[in-house]
Amino acid sequence: MTDKQGAVRRLIRYLTRYSGKFWAATFLMALFAVFQAILPLIMGTATNDIVAGNMEGLERSVLLLLFFSILMFITGMLGQRIFAAVSQQALCDLRTELFDHMQSLSLNFFDRQPIGQLMSRVTSDIDVIDQFFSNAFQNVMQAVVSIVVITAFMLWLSVRLTILVYAVLVALSIFIWVVSRISKPAFSVLQEHISTLNGYAEEHIEGQKVVLAFMQEGRSVEEFSKVSRDAARAGGKASFTALITLPISITSTNLQSVLLLGIGGVIVVMGRFDLGLLVSFLGLSRGITGPLSHVFMSYSMLMNAIAGAGRVFAILDETPVVADRPGASAMPKVRGDVIFDHVDFAYIPGRTVLLDNSFHAAPGQVFGLCGPTGAGKSTIINILTRYYDIQSGSIAIDGTKIDSVQQDTLRIQIAQVLQEPFLFSDTIMENLRYARAEATDEECIAAAKQAGADGFIMAQPQGYQTFLADGGAGSLSQGQRQMLTIARAMVANPRLLILDEATSNVDTRTEKLIQAGLLQLQQGKTSFIIAHRLATIRHADTILVINKGQIIERGSHAQLMEKQGFYHSMYMSQFRGKLAGITKAA
Amino acid sequence: MNLQNYLRLWSFFAGHKKWIVLSILLSLVLTIMTLVIPTLSANLINEGINKGDTSAIFHYGEQMLIAAIIGCLAFVANTAIAVWAGEYAAHHLRVAEYAKIQTLSHGNIDRFRSSDLLIRLTTDVLTVKNATIQLVLTFPIVPFFLLGTIVLISINMPSILPITFGVLVALALLLLAYLVIVQPKYITKDKRIDEVNHTLREALAGIRVVKAFVRQAHEKEKFGSVAENLRTAATVPQYMLAYITPANTLILYLGITAIYFIGGSQAIAGSGMNIGDVTAAAQYLIFILVPVYLLSIILPLASSADASLVRIFEVLDAVPEIRPPEKPVAVDVGKAQGRVVFDHVSFGYRTADGTAAKPVLSDISFIAEPGQTVGILGATGSGKSTLVSLIPRFYDVTQGRVTIDGVDVRQISLTDLRSIVSICQQEPVLFSGTLRDTVTYGMPGMTDDRMHVIARAADADSFVMNIPDQYDSYVARRGENFSGGQRQRLAIARALARNPKVLILDDSTSACDVVTEAAIQDAIGGLMEKTTRIIIAQRISSVITADRILIMEKGRIIASGNHAELLKTCPEYQEIYSSQLGSVPAAGGAAA
Structure with a gap:
């Protein structure tokens, strides 16, 4: 119960932020209720005047009726208007607060549930809160005031x-x-x-x-x-x-x-008792059932809003797990020297995903990461970009420990191309510029040319100004979208590069096209490449073979093949079973 | 709004229309009872209270009570009918729509899109249901109430008729303003809500990208502006309503004031109305508000239900793209050989008006002999899946023909055709139910022995037997509680269960490792020796042992032959081979 009260109070605080307007609206609506209750009283007086044959009295009553009707209209109108303004502002505040807060949360928050689910929950929760603000709260408030005022008048009469x-x-x-x-x-x-x-x-x-x-x-x-x-x-x-x-x-x-x-x-x-009073009473009593049923109707809305608000506030109360240390400095310009020193990591405490991993990548080196699904390849990338903090050991770039600097200044110096190419619903140009807000058009076009994307961009109806509805899902192929994300990474052009299964969702022919762009992108950068198809990382300076959270082999392709170990068997399994078949068929 | 849609909805009530007639009668009773109460109360005041006659008070009180109770009963009965009518309409629309959807061809479904069909089947039907309930419940009341009130006033107190009409016109104008000016503002608001949700969804879906490029401030600004737009759009109709709702009350009280003044003067002068009439007239004026209020609720509901009806009837009126043959050639399914021939086939997906869009397949010719395995390789979008979907007639060719055992597939009855051909897709759709239901989906009632044999061939039996409940285990929607590889193996088993003469595996082992894939292919070969097998793949290893491999590019077959031949003669095949498998001497040696 206290939880529910807490949620309601917290919701109402969004309204009382605008205290001047809020109390003005409340006052006006109370006046409205009073005037609404006064009207039947005057009707009673008029009835008495009629029964008594008092024409002068009737005229006075009629004028009063007119006067209070107009007052009722004015107070009601102003009260509703101000309240609408306040409640919509409150809702807007809540929405933007929620959005900003979700943006600040660490990735672990988004891992817990599929984005679609989170999205539909947030949408429907805000929706019921909207119902509460723009409907239920006002109705209940008005109804309560009406019931109190009418009851007071009725008690006064009889x-x-x-x-x-x-x-x-x-x-x-x-x-x-x-x-x-x-x-x-x-x-x-x-x-x-x-x-x-x-x-x-x-x-x-x-x-x-x-x-x-x-x-x-x-x-x-x-x-x-x-x-x-x-x-x-x-x-x-x-x-x-x-x-x-x-x-x-x-x-x-x-x-x-x-x-x-x-x-x-x-x-x-x-x-x-006189007849006039009875008529007044009759009028008053009719005015009380309406507000009462409003209260009943609003009850379920209120309950929904409380449940929705509870969930929204739970998100607002969530704190980012990866936080900058107080007074953390900015990451100096990166050269690209990466050291993992005895790194342990678990997403959920107790369930170790990475155990005691160490390696050193010198500036400009290309590192390939391979291993079975779930071995921990992507996790290495997630902690290098500090989407998650490690439990023990240390990660240093150019000798600076990454947890000692502001995470944004670190991340902006690492370009990433992920398995699923994600673009925004905006023009191609703006999508490229997304990597660096101050990049000029020329820089973006140059990057697109380098990535081999210029050709198909120019073939679009409006070239670089073509708007990508739904992030290009309908108008561009997966391979084309991936080339745009490569071009985007080139616009940022930092010294560290991560390719996380960047070509695993495209067919081999498209991969060949993209590969050229990717090789361009790797120029002069320390690169980490995760790949499913081993052919993709054959050229790497060092290949790290990861199994069950540990680096179990390392070396160049040739070295690892010679070693005849895990890598060799992974490589050969691409053919195995079929070699016998071919001989049989032939 | 279109009356025709409602007439068509009305036709769904064939055989039950008497209930609707009864509902209208009940609305009439309710109206009469409601209107009679103020008349009785006027009598109670005039003849009872004013004259000090207690028995008259009780007499009219009793009549009022009876009227109230009869009105209540009529209302409750009418509510029951309205609810029944709503659910009846919903159920029949839903089932008719669903049955229609199940007869539609792939082309129809592609154009409607499944997600949209689902909305037409659920949300739209719900809208119609709610509108039906409200319409049956309140629509007849509107004219009854209006007429009744006006009749009563003109009989009992004709002098206030002008006031009544004045109030009515003013209220009608307000209603019109509400429908014409305020309602559209809610549509704008809905659009702004969509924008807010879209921005939110994009920022959440792309959270990694946002964080990677540190653009939270940019996203915040973007969201801030759409949220602000929504705030404005949401405030506008509320501002307007702030005038309209109190204005309704104001008009009413102005009318009542006028009645008190005119009627009161008459009563004091002793001519025309008396005190009871004045109080009753005030009540009648409040009654005038009822139909106007009801219309303000029903009309927006009815207009959105109309839009929903249009969308529902669109589905009901859709004509399946694939027509069954008028005079099917008799085929003995049990004795069919399964020799598939593509004879200069071209194909393009049809647009909404039925014309073929740009060709997806051009001039495809090949033969798949019974017992042979034909592999198809090619890049995404080269037309592989489209090609095989022509065999079970999911789509019809635009040129040329596809034959099975020499008979054009368009001449075989759909039942026979789909008994001969079984297809298994890359992203298999599994239905919820038990594993037994899943495997025997196309062959309900299959024996357990046969099921085990089938599942073994698909390499599914071993993992199924390792689950505690084995074939009675529950399969969740879309088979989500099984891994991608397991789902694919279950789908293969489901396809095998029908003992097809032509088996198509459309990249359906992509999630299995190479060893499993080889085992499945060998097992199928053993179990269905004489079945024609067509295997689509991305991985070269999936088709390396096929009798014949077709290489597709941009809707054409650019090369065909077995592995050894293609490796020698086809540069595209060599390219795929080297990029996927590299130049491993052992493989080259084995192939040569």
Whole structure:
């Protein structure tokens, strides 16, 4: 409960940041509620005036009605406007804060869940918070003020009749509570059916071609029909319980009127009350059911918002694991001398991924990294760029330990080309410039030429100014996109280069094209190349063979082949099994 | 909005229309009961309270109570019908759409895109369901309420009729302003939301790139600007609503004020209206607000449901690209040989209007003899997968013909054709269920013995038997609880289970190591000696033992022959060979 209160309080703090506007809006809305409650009172006076035949009084009442209607309009309008401005500003603040914070988090945060999942969670969480800010919070606030004001007026008019009204309201509340006890599980049952249905549909529409190939259309339609019918039944139950509250609350308002008119009428006849007051009371009591049902309706919204806010705040409270030391200096300009000294590392404490690894890469050397999947090749790259901090040992570049400098100043001096070419939805030129904001157009074009990308860029409709929708996913091939990321790395042109499976997703012919660009990129840089296909790293000065988190062999291709060890057998397994086959076939 | 879409939706209710008629009657009852209450309360005040007659108070009180209860019952019953109608429409639309999707050809699916079809099947149907519920529940009430209120006022208190119309016109104008001016602003807001989500998604998906080039500040600025745009877009309609909602109340109270003034003057003068009428008239005026309010809810709902109906009917009206032959040539599936011939085949994917786009395959001719293995090598996009998808008629050739045992595939019934040809893709789609369900997907009811034989050939039996529940183990959606190599082996088993005469493996061992791949190929060769095998691969080692290898480039076969021949004569093959395997003397020697 305190957690929930905490989340609500924290959400509201985003509003109260703009305290002047926030309190102005609150005040105006309170006034609005007061005026709204005053109007039926004046209608009662007017009724009395009519009954008494007091024309002058009636005229005065009518003028008052006019006056307060207009006041009500003005306060309501201003209050809503200011509140809308504040709540949208609060939401915008929350969004940008969340975005900035996520950007600052270390990669371990993004490892925990697929980006798609994180994305859809954040989107829907913000969405329910939006509902809360722009709908529920305002409604509840207004409703509470209205209920308080109206109740106060009613008590002032007649305590007994107020008790009568409240008796009906309590009965209605109990009814709604009971219905919600029924409808809540009904909705969760429905939710289950809906996700079964969506799951089935997703699976079989994605796999429609398989269904077709295996001629299982009939069976699949039959199965879907059953799932759909179940969902419809569950949906019927849930919707009915949710919708039934409307007729019931309308009926309770009617019931209230009947009771007030009946019992109040008798009291008036007995002479203890006048008709005007009864009419006023009637008007007031009608104004209380509306706000009450708003509170009920907003309740589920509020609960959703609390759950969403809890998750959003959990992200906001996350601290980056890789943090700069206080007073860390900038990384001096890198020459490219890399030393790993007895480095141990684990993503999850206790589960060692790298154990006691040491090596030394001199400026300009090309290092190849190979080994089975999961051996720890990419991990070496992740700790060299300080996406993660190591547990023991040290990593030094040009003699400077990398955990002693600001991480941004280190990272900006390392160019990376990754397996999945990632480009932004922007022009080709801006994508190239992404590596170095101050790079000129000429520099970017020169880099593209060096990477061998100029040819196909110029073939695009607007050359370098071509906009890449979806990062070029639809308009460029994987190989072309990879060439752009190589060109981008050339624009940065630092002294350290990392190629992490840069060509493993393209076919051999495309790889040949890219290879030329990659060799250009390696010129004069200390390079680390991870490769799946061993042919890619054959030219490396040193190949590190990694297995189960340890460097088990090192040397040039020729040396390692001669050694007839792990590397040799990995290399030969590309042919094995087939050599016999070929002889047999021939 | 298009009425025709709703008429078509209405036709789904064939045989059940009486319920809708009943619903309209219930709405009428509800309206009458609601409208009668203020009349009764006016009587209660006039004849009871004003005259001091307690029995009249009870009499009218009792009638009010009865009216309220009947109204309530009608409303509840109508709610039940509305909910039923919504779910009924949803279920029938959904099943009709799903059944249609299952008959569509690959070309149709490519053009619709699966993700979009899924939205049409779920979100769009949901929109129609919600709109149907609201429409059945409230739409008849709008005219009933309007008519009833106006009739009552003109009978009981004609002098306030002008006020009523004034209020009605003012409210209608506000409603119009809401629909025409405010609603579109929400569309703008939705677009801005999309932009925000897009920027967020891109920054998160590219987080490594952002961090590598230290461009967090740039991304922050980018996000800040789209977030600011969204804030503006979201504030605009709210500002407008800030006028509209209180304006509704203002108009109402202005009307009530006028009634009190005019009616009150009459009552004091003793002509026309009396005090009970004045309070009832005020109530009627509030009733005028009801239909206007209902319309403000229903109309936006109905218009989005209309858009959804269009998208649903588009699917229902789609014509499958592949037509079954009108007079199929009788083929004995059991005795088929599986001799596949491509005879000067050209192909291009069709665009939405049915015309072929630029050719993907040009002038392909080759023969795959029963029992032979034909390998196909080529770069991504060279047309390998397209080529084999013409055999089971996933697409139809644009020129030339594909024959099996001399019969054009377009003349074989689809059932026969797809019993003869079995295809297995690189990224296999496995359905959730047990492993047994998975392997026997195309052959439900296969014996366990046969299943083991099949799975062994696909090298799947050994890993399956090592799992505690063996063939009863659960396969998660897309087979996610199995590794890529295991999924591929299961998919091969599934394809083998149908004992095809033509087996196509489309890069379907890419995630298996070379040794496993060789074992699978040998086992299949042993199990289905007479089956024609067509193997697509990226790795040269996958096809090295094939009887014949086709080298494809840009939709054409540029060379064909066995490994030894190609290594001697084909420069492209030599190039692929050396880049993948290097020049290893042992391999060269063995090949020579």
